Amino acid sequence: MPEPVLSIRDLTVEFSTEDGVVSAVTDVNYDVFPGEILGVIGESGAGKSVSVMTMLDLIPKPPGKVLSGEAIFKGRDLLTMSKRDLRDVRGGDIAMIFQDPMTSLNPVLTVGSQIAEAVLAHNRDADDDSARDRAIELLRLVGVPNPEQRFDQYPHEFSGGMRQRGMIAMAIANEPSMLIADEPTTALDVTIQAQIVEVLRTAQRETHAATILITHDLGLIAELADRVCVMYAGRVVELSDVYTIFNSPRHPYTVGLMNSLPRVDVDQEMLQPIPGQPPSMIAPPPGCAFHPRCLHSRGRVVCRTDVPPLRTFGEGADHLSACHFAEELAEAHVVGIGAEQPA
Amino acid sequence: MLTYIIRRLLYSVVVLLVASFLIFTFVTVSGDPLSFLKMSPGVSQETIANITERKHLDDPIIVRYGYWLRDAVTDQFGTTIIGERKIMPDIQRVMGHTLQLIIAAELLAITLAISIGVYSALRQYSVFDYLATTFSFLGLATPVFWLALMLQVLFVNVYLWWDIRIFYTANLSGVDPGGGIDFVLDRAQHLALPVIVLSIANIATYSRYMRGAMLEVINSDYVRTARAKGLKERRVIMRHAFRNALIPLTTVVALNFGALIGGVVVTETVFALDGMGFYFINALNSGDPYPVMAWLMIVSTGVIVFNLLADITYGILDPRVRHD
């Protein structure tokens, strides 16, 4: 396997809030390889955004605090880098696309000037004119019609989909080697979502950037991702290639996610939502954070006492699961668990 | 934008007309404008009859309103009852003085408040932030007349004890203010205390506004986007945060400025400044309704004009509300 572009190691991030300390991200480890799309899925509050924003120092500190960890990007740790070096990485070698295009653009500046700003920030020899030309070229690339006129318009004159195209144009302005898209389609209409997915695909093809794609949308994962990282309560609970995740998940949470999907290949009576509520991140359940909702634990003590490590389990080195009983899941299989709900 | 301004101006004229009618009615029914003269011993019946005749005081209110409105428009609010003094030149004079006072106070308040507000927001929960919060509550809670008196006592005593004249504690100018730079210095020494008194409460209010707006903006998604682009922190703050945070303050300042024209009564009275507030108190005491009504009209106009200015600046700063 090639060297990863990015390796996140033992990342732990907390937020101090009035109600207590929120363990947003705990011992997170994953790699991103050149040119691949790594999908990150998990419930709301699972720590998906925090884990990526911490790398670029974009979480508010305080209340946020990085307790431990490294984020090795091209051989350098982003978390200990000087502010100046990190600034060069931000928007240069690593670019982000955020969830809500309605609020992610500055309302009082033209869309074009905001894209040009990204160009100027990373190119010493660019001037206003060349930055404008580049921004227009980028707008055209992401499929904004009449880019010359659109350049001088304000965000409120753009539709949601067009704004997200603008955000993508801004992100790829400096041909990053890594793109982070945090729920890039969540805030958009379904029809627009499909278009934005196409734009993302184009952007990725143009830049060959390794991409972290955070989403709730398993369809999007199936369509775009090469590998998938499943997060639950601030931890990575399963990590594998997309085919394996969909076809032989080895963590009960992932199994639950798959059962909550409508499928055409299996005869289903009804969709199976995962029972229970997402855990409190202030006082997470002891042991495996998923055990109160787990259909597979069957009250076994170890689930309540020991935090299961993320490990391989005899199915090859690149399938990792954080379940004490990952092996058993191979026999139970997806449908099996859905069928034998405990009374 | 232009059509919007024209529409607003036309609308303002209607508002002013309604205001003028209300002002005239209320001031007129609130007392007999001649009662003061009638009680004065040296005033003859003839004089009173003359005045009644000239000001149409025997006519129904609506007719008198018509005459008054005509005078207001064609003759700059006409003359006072007593002494037949032209009203407008007096108001122009005191307006000039009041504007000096307000503009200086507002400039001071705005610069200080913006600095304090921005710095508090950037260092939220720091010692500075807590101090600023405490002082702004103190500033808001301090009665203007009390503060004014305390400052007078302080500077009078400084003068008496050490024979040092830092600030004057009353009037607009010295006996012989001189000309040119001497005049300006003399005026500054006279206006300093009233300016401080007048700006204290505004520094408190504005800095709170600025802090709140800045905090909101700093935590906004688009500031995060600006950081994620790799911009320098200075640029993030100045170009992306500061400008947006100024928008709400602009409106508050413009509205407040209009209101201040009439709101300087206490300060001007304590410092014996020949300004709008001082003029108003004198007009009320004289029992003559004509300067009172003229004053009310002019202050109303000021408020309306600054309302309009507030909207226009808002439109300039925020492209989303640019009217067409």
Ligand SMILES: Nc1ncnc2c1ncn2[C@@H]1O[C@H](COP(=O)(O)OP(=O)(O)OP(=O)(O)O)[C@@H](O)[C@H]1O
């Ligand atoms: N600024 C903050 N202050 C306090 N807690 C925070 C802050 N930002 C995030 N958190 C907490 O960190 C945890 C992880 O948040 P995160 O935003 O990473 O979730 P997510 O997986 O991205 O969810 P979503 O799908 O809703 O975006 C949550 O419990 C959240 O409440």
Ligand SMILES: [Mg+2]
């Ligand atoms: Mg998120």
